[in-house]
Amino acid sequence: MNRMKLNKLVAALVLGVGLGALAGSAGAAVLTFDGIAELVMYGNTGELPANMHYDGNNLTYEEAGFLLTLNAPNAASGMAHIGDGTFEPQTYNWHDGLENGAGTYVTLTRVGGGRFSLAGFDYNLDASTLSADGRQIGTLQGAGSWVMAQNGISELRLSSGAYNQLDNIDVSAVPEPETYAMLGAGLGLLAFLRRRKKM
Numbered sequence: 001m002n003r004m005k006l007n008k009l010v011a012a013l014v015l016g017v018g019l020g021a022l023a024g025s026a027g028a029a030v031l032t033f034d035g036i037a038e039l040v041m042y043g044n045t046g047e048l049p050a051n052m053h054y055d056g057n058n059l060t061y062e063e064a065g066f067l068l069t070l071n072a073p074n075a076a077s078g079m080a081h082i083g084d085g086t087f088e089p090q091t092y093n094w095h096d097g098l099e100n101g102a103g104t105y106v107t108l109t110r111v112g113g114g115r116f117s118l119a120g121f122d123y124n125l126d127a128s129t130l131s132a133d134g135r136q137i138g139t140l141q142g143a144g145s146w147v148m149a150q151n152g153i154s155e156l157r158l159s160s161g162a163y164n165q166l167d168n169i170d171v172s173a174v175p176e177p178e179t180y181a182m183l184g185a186g187l188g189l190l191a192f193l194r195r196r197k198k199m
Helices: 003-025 177-198
Strands: 028-031 052-054 058-063 066-071 092-095 105-110 116-132 135-146 150-153 156-159 163-173
Touching: 028 066, 066 163, 105 163
Parallel strands: none
Antiparallel strands: 028 163, 052 058, 058 066, 066 105, 092 163, 105 156, 116 135, 116 150, 116 156, 116 163
16 A cells, blocks of 8 residues: 555544544433433432432432432431432432432533533422532522523532422533544645645
């Protein structure tokens, strides 16, 4: 194989990997919680779905490359009390009341970390503050829809009240800088080879 063909092959490979990573990481999703049925005392005595994990202080739910985690660092019993029963199936519900103590909160993050954009979500909440990367962006109470988009954040956080319900969380991953760098390298190499061929 001559050098020109090898250079073109390398450029095409770099470009293909960059485009693939860009497409994969920029995919949009709506978290619908379709895998969650009505569960009684989930996390305490009920069996969890395969995409949920309970470790005593936290309940984590995974869908479409995103994580919702209930954090209960001050639970009176030393273990998070999660759910006296859901309000509705196929939503993300957790029950706080007095059992989980002050400072209980829920976070939305990407699996493995990284930035994402939030278009909106539906809620039914008992007084929650909403923060993006540590900056308070709103207070939610009752039922409604959050539609104030947040772009390029790494964590969305809601304080937890006596009842909480989330659904239809519209999110998209933000490509990492190295993905753009790889794409740029592939495009640059292809442009260089094209100019060289014309000479």
